Amino acid sequence: MTVKNGVKKNGGASLSMSRRKFMGTAAGVAAAGSITGFPNIVQAADPIRTIGLGVSIINEIQGKAAKDLGFKIRGQALGYGALFGKTLNQNDQYEVSECYFDMFDVMIPSGVFQPIDTKRIRDWDKVSNLTKTGMLTPGSQVGQGDAPVRQLWVDENGKRAKGPSRYISALPGWHNADSLGYNPDDTGRPIESWAELFNSDFKGRVALLNIPQVGAMDAAMGMEALGLIKFGDKGDMTKPEIDTLVDFLIKKKKEGHFRAFWETFGQSVNLMVSGEVALQSMWSPAVTAVNAEGVPCIYASPKEGMRGWHGAISISKKATGKKLDQAYEYLNWWLDGWAGAFVARQGYYMSTPANTKKHLPADEWDFWYEGKPAAKELPDPFGTPLVNKGQVRDGGSYEQRFKKIAVWNSIMTENDYLVKRWTEFLTA
Amino acid sequence: MSKASELHHTGLIGSQPQPDDTVQAKIAYAEEGFSTAWLIAPATIWLILFLVVPLLSIVVFSFWENTPEGLVPAFSLEFYGEYFFTKGFFDPESDRFLLPSVFIRTLGSTVYFTLVTMLLCLIVGYPIAYFLAMQVQAFKWQLALFLLCMVPFWTSYLIRAVAWLPMLGRRGLINQALLGMGIVDKPVSFLFYSEFGYTMALVQIYVVLGIGPIFFSLAKIPKDILEAATDMGATPFQIFREIIGPMSLPGVAIGMIFIFVMIMGEFATAVVVYGGKTSTAGTVILNYYGIANYPFAAVNALMLMLAMVVGIVVILRIVDIRKEL
16 A cells, blocks of 8 residues: 555545545534444543643644544643653643653652553553563563553552553553664764763764753763663662763763754754764664755664653543543554554654554555665655655664663652752853 | 032932922822822732742742652752762762762853853844944934844744754755865764754844944944044044943943843753753753752742842942933
8 A cells, every 4th residue: 555545545534534524513423433443432522631732742743633533622832841740740730641650650659640441441452561461472571660550550549550451540651762863974983882972983963852851861872871870770770870970971071072952853963964973872763854954873772772651641630521531532543553553653662563554554664663764765754755765764674673671761759869969060 | 500400419310300299289190099000010919929929920830849749848959969069079089079960051151152142142243233323323224224124023032043954054054065166075063963063053042132222323323422532532432442442341231141042041052952961951941850850940940030130230230320311
């Protein structure tokens, strides 16, 4: 099946829906339900509110969900800090929070969410083992830090439980594993270890992610790969470990090792495209964006493993009655496959790969999930050509990538201390 | 003449004409009615709602506690302690003995960058303002050139900051030129993502804020005074030292206050042009906001504000800007 057919197919479905809408709202919604296989919601319902990062709050996604489900979904895209703050402090301002498992050391004790009953999640059986056991495939490495499996299972009161249990803290969503991006022309050789982040060959041509929680972990991967320190848990460092790490970073900074620190996706793309850096911590879709600018950039698969992160769709404790039912419908919709196919075209994976596969043309599935060369030019989620024919996704297949997660994004117990020392690092 | 001088009194903002009876009658009328109150009401309500209330809430937040269950109203000085004291500060054995906390040091470096930039803005901006006010004779040319200075403000702030990359970057214009002329054999990197580039960008972005007020105070100096001084045999340097300099000081002070306040709160340039390689008081606030530690972000914001107030008071102590008004 060609991509064009795929797009047409979607377009066709929406066309038939809008045609049917003329037949009356209730019938139209019922028809939409029957087309997509969702249970009918006959009455027009109140909107629900969802918050998240730009990764998952995209007009096309919530718009399609609203169309399929028959009620409005008001999405609000926030920055990481604002999402964290709003999720924690204003759970009356959303029904659904599309947040991340690394926030859950804070969110679970705070009790802002209600436990999600897996009996109400239709495709719960199809959710992969990545979050349920921590191992996507048998024998995979779970990884240090806030691995989703350590944050997932709760009891009916929302307290942590030893899994598997009937209740979960949040529904596993989109996820990815990050590492280093590099310009092979500048480095002159393949980058195969996090240790290269501190290699003096690249002095003055290295950038690091300036979100302390994540940047510190990238740096820790590098330091450990150099054999300078062995962290007990890179996702939960002790104060002395943080001191060792930051002192080392300050030393490197004073040597002029770092070209810049980036905070947003766009900045990391800029640094690479403008030739300012040769090597930097990077997010997978940013590498694709650099390539789209015609600048060579490779996503490293370091032998030490990658740093993973995982989206977690949660329901506010304040959601009750009909809104709660709608929230569950929205969660179920996320797993159904359309959304999985959408985020796949941005380079993210979904917790129900089997459903995603149903919604992705074979060429695209092979490229994004299997790590095979693109059989033809492939589009981004909005239909713009993104991947050239013959291009191969860096980092290999989904399974390869998640077989060896070194550490998961985490908020450490000593987070405040880390942020304080990180400030010192930047001021130095 | 004596009649005229009787009509003047020294008011809050310098010499004011003494109102005659009709004016006083009008004022009395205004006080009885509500027209004045109505006039200032929108601004007052606006300021109370969007300045005073948020400001007070920042003060209140700064005393709250940040617990695992979220923000809890309290009267806690914990975050003030965190701001001022570092572990080992009083301990002679510690390597942090008498080392100010990282937050005070960050505020200090923010003040330092601000002062350096202010000085550079003055050195660069004053001659421009002087040229506009003193050398350009025709008003239309003065206006045209002054508007030209404002052109950068027609684009967004961020674009002005980002635009330095194609100029100063590794593959930027200057590096291309240096490489092309064979002056260097590999791109120099001190131009961008450096203290040099940062300071330069700050000066470029903010110098106009200084040029404006200096220009206006220079333009107000009556030309006949300068002619009189020349006729009396004063050298250009003497004229500047005795007349132009002192009379333009209020404009300088106002310009410096603008620049001071803007750069103290600056954080975007540090990220875009310095590559995030420094902390400013602004980026610290942002970082703590980012991890939802609102009380500590509030403490930092208040300390920044305090530093700004102190700075403004100092500037006003040095120069009496009431003369300008």
